[in-house]
Amino acid sequence: DFQMTQSPSSLSASIGDRVTITCRASQDITNYLAWYQEKPGKVPKLLIYAASTLQSGVPSRFSGSGSGTDFTLTISSLQPEDVATYYCQKYDGAPLTFGPGTKVDIK
Amino acid sequence: QVQLVQSGGEVKKPGTSVKVSCRTSGFIFTSYGFSWVRKTPGQGLEWMGWISANNGNAHYAQKFQGRVTLTTDSSTSTVYMELRSLRSDDTAVFFCARKPMGQITDYWGQGTLVTVSS
Numbered sequence: 001d002f003q004m005t006q007s008p009s010s011l012s013a014s015i016g017d018r019v020t021i022t023c024r025a026s027q028d029i030t031n032y033l034a035w036y037q038e039k040p041g042k043v044p045k046l047l048i049y050a051a052s053t054l055q056s057g058v059p060s061r062f063s064g065s066g067s068g069t070d071f072t073l074t075i076s077s078l079q080p081e082d083v084a085t086y087y088c089q090k091y092d093g094a095p096l097t098f099g100p101g102t103k104v105d106i107k
Numbered sequence: 108q109v110q111l112v113q114s115g116g117e118v119k120k121p122g123t124s125v126k127v128s129c130r131t132s133g134f135i136f137t138s139y140g141f142s143w144v145r146k147t148p149g150q151g152l153e154w155m156g157w158i159s160a161n162n163g164n165a166h167y168a169q170k171f172q173g174r175v176t177l178t179t180d181s182s183t184s185t186v187y188m189e190l191r192s193l194r195s196d197d198t199a200v201f202f203c204a205r206k207p208m209g210q211i212t213d214y215w216g217q218g219t220l221v222t223v224s225s
Contacts, residue, residue: 001169032209034211034212036152038146038151038152043202043215043216043217043218044144044146044152044202044215046211046212046213049211050211085151087151087152089152089154089212091206091209091210091211091212092209093208093209094156094157094166095154095166095168095169096142096154096157096206097154097168098144098151098152098153098154100151101151101152
């Protein structure tokens with residue numbers, strides 16, 4: 001069964017800190033990797049697609065990198081509104097598995 | 108404009124079924140596929156399955172295989188998700204989303220809360 005893993009599962013950081021979340025796929029997915037931000041009661045928000053392409057309207061402090069099986073989401077300067085859970089998802093084809101999520105809050 | 112409008116919240120008893128609808132507009136329905144995703148407090152975001160509105164081919168997550176069925180009605184541009192044998196841990200918000208094959212999910216419905224309780 002296809003697996004997506006993320007680390008860490010949660011983190012606390014200070015305002016202005018650089019935050020890095022990693023995502024690993026159990027098989028090569030080239031660059032078919034998206035990152036979502038999820039807040040309670042809201043629709044998941046697409047941040048990054050094709051591993052490194054910033055979705056229109058998303059602040060430039062968010063960036064993505066990686067290919068194959070290993071990917072990274074970076075927030076260059078953490079802001080209060082970035083408190084959320086972040087998920088990676090493969091979208092090349094079924095199964096369209098999500099990672100287990102990384103919960104980010106403010107220290 | 109593209110819209111995906113889901114049916115309202117439901118309260119169901121354990122062992123029963125729920126069918127959630129997702130009515131779409133603003134694009135050519137049969138040119139797209141649709142995913143269903145659920146959000147539970149304990150499990151985060153879970154992909155449940157995907158269906159092609161062109162030919163009805165569906166793919167299901169192994170976890171839900173045999174318990175979920177996705178269908179489409181091209182006459183009303185609506186996608187349906189039926190989940191059977193409900194348990195209390197199926198309590199979740201269910202989302203439909205437009206997901207072309209090989210492309211990103213680009214539009215989401217507003218979500219439907221299904222509560223399973225005796």
